[in-house]
Amino acid sequence: MLYLSQLLKKKIFYGNTSLVSISDFTVSGDPKSPYITNLLVKKSRKKYLIPADSVTYDQVQNRFTAKKEELDFKESNDTYFYLVEDLLDKQVIDITGKRLVRVNDIILEVNGKLKITGIDIGLSGITRRLGLNFPKRIITIPWSVIEAFDYQTGDVKIKLSESKLNTLHPAELADILEEVGTKEREGIVEILDAEQAASAIEEANEDTQEAIIEHLPTPQLEKVLEKMRTSEIADVIDEVNEHTFKKILKILGNDRAKNVENLLRFPDDSAGGLMHLSFYKEKGDKTIGEVLGHLSKIKVQPEAIVVIDDNDLLLGQVHANELINIDPNLPLNKLVTTSYSVDQYASFSLILRKFAEYNLRVLPVIDENNKVIGVITIDAVLHRIEEEKEHAETL
Amino acid sequence: MLRRFKYQLIRIAPILLVIGPGIISGSVDNDAGGITTYSVAGAQFGTTLLWVLFLTTFSLAVTQEVGARLGIATGKGLAALIREKFGVRWTTFIMIVLLIANLGTIAAEFAGIAAALQIVGMSKFISVPLAAVIIFLLVTKGSFKRLEKIFLVASAFYIVYVISAYLAHPNWTNAFKDLVIPTFSANKAYLLTLIAVIGTTITPWGQFFIQDYVVDKKLSKEDMKIERGDVFFGSFITNIISFFIIVACAATLYTHGRVIQDAADAAVALQPFAGHFATILFGLGLFNASIFGAALVPISTSYVITEAFGFESGLDHGFSEAPEFYGLFAFLLIIGGLLVVLPFLPLLTILFVSQAVNAILLLPIFIFLLLLSNDSKLLNGYSNGKFVNTILLVTMFALAIASIAYFISIFVTF
Incomplete structure (x- = not known):
């Protein structure tokens, strides 16, 4: 080679x-x-x-x-993409391995032209460059699964839609965003499509969220905010500086901004701080047939259906899979056996206990009038536990 | 309103948000090597070395500020920047320098543990291996992070030096005069102590640490001002403590012609405050600082070196995923421990000489720091001003001259 x-x-x-x-x-x-x-x-x-x-x-x-x-x-x-200046010794993303790696050497192939075929990320790359040629296992990654950062320069410019980063899971992207330098982080977010960027931001830790949101150019911030859940925006907005705070509220427009401000009333680890505002609810007198018909038309299937009465008061919840193989003429409220809910200000330990004791996946949150104002999903609970663990581990 | 209130509070006192790295790295500076060096300096030369401390405060503040600024502007650690800008050869060179300097520091931390436990009669042949094993387990099993806060709080122990210095009725006029008026003596011991004082204050380790810390916290350019305040404040506080350690030792040991031969001697400086409990108090303080350092320095060294060469690093990975990282960590603990146990050198010598070694190894790191922090393309508007460059250069040359003078003094008696 x-x-x-x-x-x-x-x-x-x-x-x-x-x-x-x-x-x-x-x-x-x-x-x-x-x-x-x-x-x-x-x-x-x-x-x-x-x-x-x-x-x-x-x-x-x-x-x-x-x-x-x-x-x-x-x-x-400077308009060219240089191998030493822009690639060697820099970090690149290994799409298959879903991680950041450092380019210790670059592999070429003579084929009429000198073609780039991959990179060496092993100790072999280091020893070769130091002139110490003791045999070492060579760890290489083919060029086809690498995403380099400085691709913005030169004619190797990558098309946004072609970025392999959009194929990564948002959580894997979030890990990478947490690790890279400032310029690289901004570069990555720039080439992601808005939905992928929004999910990756949601998955990233607080410091990274803050760093990304504060430096996102306004047009892109608008697109990302559009794709983010209101409850997630409320989490993020707490961390950013005053200027960005105001900018976000302005972009959101009156209604969403009001929702976000409402959520800010709640402490991070209270029911209100953890809940999502958008959830699937149905009146209890609807028949199962009607509900199934409606469910078949929506894209994202809800984990659970929150069942309410005519006055918006909580009757209970039903899991979507409970509706299968049941007489479609039965009204929904017949399936509701017991009802679990928490008050909007309930503490995290109480929420955790309810999830654990009753094996819940979704827990409705009610206000002082017993109206359902949101739901807490098991995902949100797991996230919170992870955050607490991280907090305990960092200074 | 709670969250909104918290938000307002943060706006009112932005300091709360980013304060930390400078102060933490500052208080870690007063580790086993630091406390020993200042004690020896005070006991042997009274307050005559205070001017070095005074000048070093500015150097420390400036180098820490440069580190923090590099971290904020690029989001990358010092090792990563050296690797990306100067390639594999220079990185290898700097990593070897860092490895040697940090091995010295780790040996000093173990010597601190041994010296502290010697007070209660434990032999270094038991205390050092025991400490190494405990540290390895604490860190790899993840319990260290939780203990970190306790160590940090306990390092407030240094406050007792302030009280002790006050109670010892030192000659304040002389102390302040020595603080601003340099005195110089071309003798070997004086030069070595002078270098050690600089080397224990500004360290290769601390330089990498501050930058990694800032990067880890993802501080942004808007935080620059606050962070600057934080590192200045941190440097100032560290050296105020150092000032009182030297003054206390000068008043209690130097005036009575006592030399420091082991930890119990150094503890005499706390007698005006603690009386009979001085030894035990000093022992506890030294033990706390040493064990904290003996865990922190190897782990951060492993991070820096594995990251520089592109190996998996960090405690999030298992042994099999990041063998180089854990291997290096174990290696540093073992060699650091052996350096204390094997050569049958007095603990105090190890503690003291390692600081001087640190100072000399700081020179090459300074050169890279200077080059990187003047790279306007890299820092995009955040490169050094004239003032910072002047201080960096003066510090570098002063350190170089002192080091050369010391080596000459070994062979030539004045």
């Missing part, structure tokens, strides 16, 4: 005279298999680019030879 480290500092020869030595390469072409287009060389303390097709490379002798004696020097500039 041919490695970038073996090509750097190499001289370009013409016959037996060495002309200049190579310090970097620019790449171009299809982002899926980019190839080397220019060689960066230093001549009288200035940097110049030489087109790759003005030299030939012999892999056996590991030697660059100029096609003619006079090389065609171009001024170098």
Whole structure:
């Protein structure tokens, strides 16, 4: 295999005279298999680019030879994607491994052109560059499953919809967002589609949420907020600075802003702080047939149906799977046996106890008039437990 | 309204939100090596080294500020920045430097544990291996994070030096005069102590720590001002404590011509405050600081080195997922412990000399710090001003001159 480290500092020869030595390469072409287009060389303390097709490379002798004696020097500039400057030693995302890795070396293939085929992330990459050639297991990742950050520069620019990041699970993306540097984080969020960005932000820890939201450009913030749940926005908005706080409320518009402000009344770990505002509710006198008909028309199936009476008061809850194989003419309230709920200000320990004791997946939250104002899902409870654990573990 | 209220409160006192890294890294600075170095400095040279401490306060504040600023502006740790800007060779070089410096620091922490437990009669051959095993288990089983707060609170113990210094009736006029008027002596011991005082205040370890801490907390550019205040305040507080340690030792030990040979001698400085309990109080304080440091330094060293080379790192991973990380952690504990147990050197020598080694190894790290913090492309409007550069350069040259002078003094007697 041919490695970038073996090509750097190499001289370009013409016959037996060495002309200049190579310090970097620019790449171009299809982002899926980019190839080397220019060689960066230093001549009288200035940097110049030489087109790759003005030299030939012999892999056996590991030697660059100029096609003619006079090389065609171009001024170098920052618009290219450079291998050393923009990729080597940087972190990239390994899409298959769903993690951040550091580029210890770059793997090339001679195939008419010098093509990039992958990266070396193992100790082998380090030892090779240090000139210590004791055998080490080589860990490589093919180029096709890598997402580099500085892709914004140069003609290898990636199309937004093509980003492989959109294929990752939001939770995996959140882990990556928590780890990368500021510039990279902003770069990632920028190329995600709004829905994926919103989910990843929801999954990230508080510090990361704050850092992302505060630096999101307004047009993108608008799109992301549109996709985020109101309850999640209420969680995030607490953490951001005054300026962003006001900006978010303005973007949300009157109704949603009012909902968010309502939620801010509740402490983080009270029922009101944990609940979602959107949930599926039905009147108790609806028949099961009617409900099933309605359910078949909506996209996201609810975990549970909150059953209410004519005055919006809670009767109980029914799980969607309980509706199957039941006489469709039966009214919904016949299925409700016992009803569990908590007050909007109930403490987290009480909520946790209810979930554990009654094996719940969804718990309705009621206000002082017994009206259902939201539901707590088991997901929200698990999230809260995880956050508490993290808090206990960090200073 | 509760959450909204909390929100308002944060707006009113933004300090609450980001305060911490500077102060924590400051108080960790006064670890086993720190307390020993200041004690020795006070006992051996009275208050004559206070001017070094005074000047070092500015250097510490500035270097910590640079670290915090690099972290905030890039969201990356120092090792990552060196790797990305200077490549594998320089990273390897700096990591070797850091490894040696931190091994010295870890040895100092173990020497602190041994010295503290010697007071109750426990041999270092028992205390050091025992401490290493306990630390390894505490950290890898995840209980350390919970104990961290206790260690930090307990480090408030240093306050007793302030009281003790006051009760010892030192010559305040002399102390303040020595604080601002430099005195210089070309003798070997003086130079070594001078270097150790700088080396225990500004450390390679602390430089990596502050930046990683800021990165971990995801502080943003809006937090820059507050964070600056935090590191300045932290540096100031650390060195105020150091000031009182030196003054207390000068008043109790130096004036009576007593030299420090072990921890019990150093404890005499607390007698004006604690009387007969001075030894036990000093022992507890030293033990607390040492065991905290003996856990924190190896773990953060493992983080930095594995991250720099692209290995999996962090306690979130299991042994099999991150073998290099845990291997390095164990290696540091074992070698650090062995350095204390094996060479049959007096504990105090280890504690003291390791700080001087730290100071000398700080020089290459300073160069990278200087280069990175002046990179306007990297920092995008947050690169160093003239003032910061001047302080960094002056500190570097002063340290270099002192180190060279010391090496010359080993061979030449003035």
